[in-house]
Amino acid sequence: MGTERNVDLAMVASLWRRPVPDDDKYSRGVVGVVAGSDAYPGAAVLCVSGAARAGAGMVRYVGPRRAQDLVLAARPETVVHADSDAIDRLPRASAWTMGSGVADQPGQDAVIGAVLDSGAPCVVDAGALQDLARARQAGYRATPPDRVLMTPHEGELIRALAAIGHDVTRADLQADREGHARLLAETTRATVLLKGSQTVVVAPGGQTRTLPMATPWLATAGSGDVLAGIAGALLASGLDAADAGVCAAWVHARAAALASGDDPERPDGSGGPVTALDVAVAIPRAVRLLKSA
Numbered sequence: 001m002g003t004e005r006n007v008d009l010a011m012v013a014s015l016w017r018r019p020v021p022d023d024d025k026y027s028r029g030v031v032g033v034v035a036g037s038d039a040y041p042g043a044a045v046l047c048v049s050g051a052a053r054a055g056a057g058m059v060r061y062v063g064p065r066r067a068q069d070l071v072l073a074a075r076p077e078t079v080v081h082a083d084s085d086a087i088d089r090l091p092r093a094s095a096w097t098m099g100s101g102v103a104d105q106p107g108q109d110a111v112i113g114a115v116l117d118s119g120a121p122c123v124v125d126a127g128a129l130q131d132l133a134r135a136r137q138a139g140y141r142a143t144p145p146d147r148v149l150m151t152p153h154e155g156e157l158i159r160a161l162a163a164i165g166h167d168v169t170r171a172d173l174q175a176d177r178e179g180h181a182r183l184l185a186e187t188t189r190a191t192v193l194l195k196g197s198q199t200v201v202v203a204p205g206g207q208t209r210t211l212p213m214a215t216p217w218l219a220t221a222g223s224g225d226v227l228a229g230i231a232g233a234l235l236a237s238g239l240d241a242a243d244a245g246v247c248a249a250w251v252h253a254r255a256a257a258l259a260s261g262d263d264p265e266r267p268d269g270s271g272g273p274v275t276a277l278d279v280a281v282a283i284p285r286a287v288r289l290l291k292s293a
């Protein structure tokens with residue numbers, strides 16, 4: 001347990017699933033996205049854009065009407081579902097991304113609960129992290145540890161740990177980022193991707209994988225929502241949670257470097273500013289780099 005591996009292009013290229021002639025949109029993976037809310041409708045667009053650009057065969061979006069409309073305006077290929085309908089009949093999806101920009105939306109909370117009960121593979125972000133941590137600590141673990149990926153930033157990791165009885169300061173966390181990510185992973189029996197300039201992915205009872213430093217231009221509102229969408233597409237394509245997290249973080253960082261014009265090998269901020277949607281648009285170019293490995 002706890003052995004370290006650094007992530008590089010060859011590792012990601014060997015894991016990334018490319019479509020084959022026999023594929024159809026379902027076999028390539030259908031991602032259900034429960035993201036965005038009346039308070040944060042833009043997170044829905046960013047999360048869906050991340051999933052679509054990373055190669056999902058289909059994206060199903062579940063959320064409030066205004067967010068549905070924004071999603072369709074930006075990504076008309078998305079199939080949208082009202083959260084009130086989805087509670088009765090969960091849309092069929094190979095994996096789910098849930099929680100980015102979700103805040104005080106009872107319909108979405110009910111869908112998130114139903115997905116977790118179903119045991120489907122899922123990425124859990126932002127507004128869904130604390131409830132998931134509490135539920136898994138209490139033993140409600142329908143989804144196996146290698147199929148659930150929690151994606152906190154440092155503030156969210158502190159709150160998720162507090163929700164399960166571990167009070168941690170920002171200084172404690174920064175002194176040992178991997179140790180605290182592992183504390184959440186082992187206590188909840190879930191895979192944890194801790195975001196930051198250097199992202200780490202911790203599998204419970206397994207390895208820690210450390211990503212290269214990303215361009216500091218990536219520290220911009222909504223870029224984490226794009227990452228959650230990418231990871232959902234990769235879980236839906238059949239990767240396990242740790243591999244999906246590693247590949248998503250690598251492609252996300254490369255897409256940001258490409259969009260910024262920063263040095264992809266040693267990003268130092270020498271490029272220009274990027275927005276979250278710029279990162280999503282650059283994902284296909286980052287995926288193309290994988291074929292050179």
Ligand SMILES: NC(=O)C1=CN([C@@H]2O[C@H](COP(=O)(O)OP(=O)(O)OC[C@H]3O[C@@H](n4cnc5c(N)ncnc54)[C@H](O)[C@@H]3O)[C@@H](O)[C@H]2O)[C@@H](O)CC1
Nearest residue numbers: 040041042043100101102126127153154155156221222225
């Ligand atoms: N366009 C949109 O709709 C956007 C929606 N977003 C959503 O907005 C909600 C609130 O997210 P926020 O993170 O902004 O605010 P939160 O209210 O979740 O967190 C704020 C607290 O966490 C700390 N914190 C925030 N980001 C951090 C980071 N990257 N690393 C370490 N500590 C950090 C701050 O110091 C602060 O104490 C989330 O659901 C998120 O997904 C954001 O992604 C921004 C864009």
Ligand SMILES: Nc1ncnc2c1ncn2[C@@H]1O[C@H](COP(=O)(O)OP(=O)(O)O)[C@@H](O)[C@H]1O
Nearest residue numbers: 153195196197215216218219221222223224225
């Ligand atoms: N200083 C930094 N350098 C490089 N990447 C960063 C830095 N800070 C944050 N990131 C990355 O940017 C993204 C921010 O995600 P998050 O904090 O969830 O923001 P949001 O909630 O606004 O989407 C993550 O992928 C994280 O790894």
